[in-house]
Amino acid sequence: PSLSTEDKGPAVSYQFPHKAFWVTLSATLLLVIIALSVTGHLWLRQPDAESLQVVRITVPDQTGTxxxxxxLVDKRxxxxxxxxxxxxxHTSTVLFDVKHGSICYKPENRDTCFLRKMERSDxxxxxxxxxQSTQQESQLVVLGNETQRQxxxxxxxxxxxxxxxxxxxxxxxxxxxxxxxxxxxxNGPGKQRLVYFCIDICFPSNICVSVCFYYLPE
Structure with a gap:
């Protein structure tokens, strides 16, 4: 026997759960963004930490002490x-900016900086x-009997x-x-030019340099 349209059951309609879908999608995207941000932050910080190295240089002074x-070496x-x-x-600071070819001297207890261009020996x-290696801290000993002083x-x-x-x-x-x-x-300060301070710098190549400053009469 055939059934008429009036004999069929009620039509069942399916509604897509829009609200639940968008809430789930938003939460997932938020978690992904947070994870990427944390990973990117750690990735950016890690090379900077590895590029910094503290080197302690032990060298005898003029009296043998x-x-x-x-x-502080910043490779990056x-x-x-x-x-x-x-x-x-009292501590003086000497900064070698190899990238821009400049040296900056900041003497102890002075609000003054002195600049000069780097040369081949520098x-x-x-x-x-x-x-050197990326070891965070290392120590170098400059031997007194092999040190060239200038x-x-x-x-x-x-x-x-x-x-x-x-x-x-x-x-x-x-x-x-x-x-x-x-x-x-x-070449030298001359007889009438006053040398008013010097900074002693020692390098791992067993070279110690006393850098002395004076004013030119210009």
Missing amino acids: LINRSA NNLVTYSVTSQAN YENVHSLLQ TEFLGVIGGSQVDVSTLEEPLQALCQHSSIHWTRRQ
């Missing part, structure tokens, strides 16, 4: 920052530090004061509240 100097930015502590427990001296005289050029805003970022951070001057290498 061992003294410690330290260098090609920076080597020396901290040189005097016997009076690149050679800091190269060994930049090429003195460099840098003349502070008159009228060469520099605006800190024109410097690269690492130099700005070091010299933020200091007067800044350019210098140039000289």
